[in-house]
Structures are given as C-alpha cells and as structure tokens.
Amino acid sequence: MSTHANTLPQVRTWRDIQQAIAPKAMSSEGRKRLQVATVKTVAVLFGLCLTGWGVYEGMRMWEQNPMAIQSPVKSAPVKYIDSRSDGVLDKNWVTRTLALPKTAGLMELDLYALRNRLLESGQVRTAVLTRKFPETLVVMIEERSPVLRLRTQVGASPTKDFLVARDGVIYDGIGYDATLLATLPYLADLPLKLVQGRFQPVEGMEKVADLLSTARANIPALYSGWHVVSLARYALDGEIIVRSKDIKEITFGTRESDFFKQVAQLDLIVETGHVQADHPALSINLAVGGAQVPVVFETPAASAPGVKNNSTTKPATPAPAVRSEPRRPSAYFTTVHFSSREF
C-alpha cells in the first residue's frame, strides 16, 4: 500500500489557493471589516495580556508580601450600620446589641458571632449580616410577633411580663406599643423550664395562635374579654381553655373540629341569649364536637332575707345555721344549628 501512496501524483485542488489578499485589493467595505477584525483581535490579545499580568503580579505579591494584599481591606473600619427590620427593633437597638468596637475593620468582623448576639434576644427570628464595602455593615432582621403575654418570676428577681411568639419562644418584648400588648391574653397553667438562663419554647403555641387569630378576626367583641389562655389540659386532652370576662371557662378542642366552627358556635350561643348577664355561664365546652355544646350555668344565688323574689312567690328562707352541701350547678345541652351566618 505504501508503494502506491508514494507513486501517486500530487493533485492540486482549489483548497491549495492562497485565500489571503493584500488590503489594497480589497474594497472599502472589505478594508473596514479587516480593520474591525484586527482591532477585535488586538483587544482580545491585550485583554489576555492584562489578565495574565494581573495574575502574575498578584501571585508575586502573595509570595513576597501577603500582608500587602490583606492590608487594604483591613484598614477600612465600620462607619455605618444599615439596619432593616420587618418589626419594631430599630437601628439603636441593633447598634447597642452588636456593640462593635469603634476601630473594628469591616473584614475583621465575625459575622457569625454577631448574628448569634442578635438572635440571643429571642425577639429576632433571623438575622442576615453582610459587608457592603467600603465601610458599611448591613443588618437585615426578621422579628417574631407576640401572641400571648406571660407573667412569671425568674429566681429572686421581681415578677415580670414576657411575650410568647407563635413558635413558642418566650422573650422580652422590646419596643412594642403598650396598648397593643394590653390586648394580649395571658398564658397560664404552664410548667416552664429554664435552660441556661433561657425558657424552653412552649409547645402547642401554633394552635393557640390560630385560635386567637380566628377569634380576633371573627368575634372581636368576645375576644376583647379573653384574659387568660390555659394550656393545662393541652398535653393530655388537646384542649385549650380560655377564661373570659363573661364566661368563666371556654374549652376549645384542637383535635377534630376547626377553630372557625368552634368560634362560630360560641358566638351563636352568646347571641341567641343562652348566656346573659343575669344568667351567667360557668363553662362552655366546644371541644365535644358535633351540634350539641354542653353549657354549664351557675345556679342563681338565694335572695337576701326580706327581699321579694321576682321569679318566685315563695318567701325567702333564712340561711341555714350550718353549712349546706355544695349544690351542683345546673347543666343542659344546647343544640346549635348553623345557617349561613357571616362573621
């Protein structure tokens, strides 16, 4: 085969023609295109050279004097703190909490430690700290919203009000409006655990938050009378107990029926006159579920001697000398029928 290859004549094809021609033989448009192509090539080469030189200089400096590379960024101290929050915490609080030294450089800051410092307060849910060169530290904060108040005493210190957020975190509220806080019910009947000086998060607060927000939106008048929310039976029966001004104990279930339905049942019972000022209810248990709601009323107290009872013609009997047995409150089941009511 190689003998053939050596003896074969060399045939020239059109590809052997030299395509390049002198710029003089080109038209003006051709010359213009050639110039543009040349400029492009030169620019690319120049860019490559510049990059190569920069890399070389950087490496040389790194080998000979690494401090020279680090010093420019080290020498820029933090002048401004740009604080952005979705809640009530302001720039002063952020500055106070971070407590940066006056001469601290932007690159020297340990952002992780600073973030933990902000998160320690409990009111801050997330914090993002970024460096904005040359001299600004940007702090972006997402805050927790209070759902309930909690009054307790830690150690020997005086009694103090805390706030409880939706995720169960207990924290000191800073910067909130006092009138807003006054509308929040208190959390009660809850064993608190203190670990390393901080309260453990409360379980079941999401359900409580859902109940309160449903009540606040749909029965604002009744909600305004709610003073205490008890979680005494939450762990065992899944029930939330609310103590209000008008009704001593309202029990809400968290297992089956939704809060909207329970709140609607409560509103209907109150509105239809089952609960009146002269005939107060001791408790309403909405956790039973279904159409029937057990309502327990307080038995009316006996009339005072000498005062004529309007409801009965019987004369008032004197109070017994000895203490009588406690009387059971009367109770009945009320059937609640829903129609297309709007809240």
Place this chain on the structure above:
Amino acid sequence: MSSRTKYIGAVEIGTSKVTVMIGELSQGRSLSIIGFGECQSRGVLKGAVMDFRSASDATHSALLAAESNAGVRIDEVYLAQAGGHLDGFYNEAAVNVSAADNMVSAVDIDTVMRLAKAKALPEGRMVVHNIRRPFRLDGRLVPDPEHLVGQHLEVGYWTVHGQENKIADNIHVIRGFNVPVAELILASLASGTMVTSAEDRQNGVLVIDIGGGTTDFALYHDGCAYTTGVLPVGGSHLTNDLSLGLRLTEGQGEKLKMRFGRGTVTTRDKSEKVWLNGDFAIGDRQFPRQAIEQITAARVWEIFEVVKKRLGATFVPERTAAGVVLTGGTSKLPGIAEAAAKVFGITARLGEAPGYINENLRDPGYCTALGLLYFGLNSSAEAATNGRRRSGFFSRLFANA
C-alpha cells in the same frame, strides 16, 4: 462551530447578475434564509472574472445588500463555480480485497479511492470537485462496501477541474470583502440538487442550467452525478443573435427576447409583426414575430444539441427516466421544454424549487444560490456528526486499543 448559530452566505457570481443569500445555521442542523441581495453583474464574461475591480464592486454591493437585509454579518461563503474553463474526466481504479476472508476493510476502500482520484492534471489546472460514483464489488453496485465479502473492488470518480487563475480570481473577489470561502461548489450541482428529488436522481435525470453567459449541465444516475459540464453559451447569446439578425442594440434585443422569444417556433403567419416598444414613440419599429422565434429557437436548439454531443455515450435516454429538468434564468423562455424534449427524445420540464422555499425565491434564477445553502447545511450537519463521533468516549477508548 456547530454549537452556535452561524451565518453562511451563498454567492453566485453570474454573467448577468450576482445573487447572494444568507442562511442562519442553527446548531449545524437547521437553516433559515434570512437575507437576500442581488446586483447586476459587471466585469464577468462567460462565468469568469475579467475585470477584478468591477466584479468586486458588484459582488460586494450584493453582499452588503444581503447583510443589511438580514441584519447580520456573514461568517463564511459558499461560492458557486461556473465558467467555460471548467472541464471534467472520468477515472476509475480497482483493487483486490486484501483480507484472507475477502471481507472489504476500510483500508481497501481508502486505497481504491485514492487511486481513483490520483490522476495528474495539466499545468495550471486544479481540481474543483471529485464526484464519486457508486462502488462496484465483483461487478455489483454497492453504496458502502465495508464489511461486505468480495474479491474485486472498483470505484470511479468524475473529476471536475478548472484553470487555477480563474478559480483564484473568483475566490479573491469574495476575499476582498474579508470573508473566507468555506466551499467551492459547481453551479450545476448546486442547482441540480434543488430542482430534482432523490428519486429523480436515482432513476436518472439530466439537469440543464441555462444562465446568462454559460450553460451548466449535470447528468445523474443511480443517485449521484455521473457527468457535469459547462458550455460558454447562455441567454446573452440569444440576445446577441437577435441584435445581429434584426440589427438592434443589445438592450433592444434583450427586450424582444424577453417579450417574444421562444424555444420553439409556433407562429406560422410570416406577416405577423410585433412592435419593439409598443408606445408609438419615435424610433419604435415593427419586427416579424416568426423571425424572432426562429432566431431564439435555433440558438436554444443548438445549445441542447451541443449538450447532447458533450454527453456523448454517457447519455442514454432509457437510463434517464426522470427526463430533462431545465433551470436558470433563460429556462423561463416559453417553449424551451418542448425544444429539450425534441432534442433529447425524453420528457422535459421546468425545474421548480421545493415547496418549503419562500414564493419570492422560487424563480429558476435563484436555484443555484438555494442549492449552495443546501450544501452548506449538509456539510455542517456532516461535520457536526463526525465531530460527535470523534469525541465519543468509546471511540477514543477503542481507537487507543
């Protein structure tokens, strides 16, 4: 290159006009025609550049028009090659299959192909195309003989060659615009691909592209081009004949050819006259219609006779079942298909670009440029496929083994 969009230009520098089309080649797989430019040709005679500056100006004007029409810059050009200087010859070679089990290997194929292409050309000539005919293995036609069993492998090439200077001039006109020429393609092959189907080429078809200064032809058998050729005669000779025969200027002759010229004589009444302009202005004259038809028909007949003579024994009517297909600007002459049918003794028709081509570009005069774009698409697709094959992991692994 195959991984991005490429803008390819198809350029036909003809005797009467320069046509440029721009195709947007996406991923080497699909092509859209996005630009078109046309300009009256100058400095070109019978398909060869005679005045470099004039030819460059005309070509560059067409290129600029196409670029501004498309809004992009051409990356490379596929250039049509025509001209009376082009010629061709047939050369074949044969080898005995080297393997003991008589299975044809890639080495056998490569050897026979190199032998068939290796024929010395006269001084100053260079190859434009090597068109391979089907392989013959022990006398039977096979498209790809690799791994087939046989003893005697033959292959033949139709080699198209031309004058080096004239080919270089053509390329330099494009290079004057600072765009590289990616491929040089015979005009008759470009137009032939567009106006015939694969089935036509398999059954046998003769494509005749009658341009302004040249007539290109290509004869297809068994799916590939068997013979090609260029005659330095075209539509401008019809005009010239009318000018001489009726004593007219070239412009007047062109006008009469366009309005009353025919490929066959149909007017029987010798006294029937036609007006030169028809506007009754001073200088307007009458000419006998039959004389016009006789002059144009005689030249058309002569062109076909010369083509037939050049084809010689290669042209067998029985092996050209798909007939004669006419294309090029002069093929618009009425009655030209009848003339071709009479001369070649087989059916003849006017070539039409495929239906997917835009209506505005389906004129027979644009078939060559469309064919160039088609070649550009095919060569890019082939390059993309080969590139992928080469870069495959297993190919490299076994290549090393």
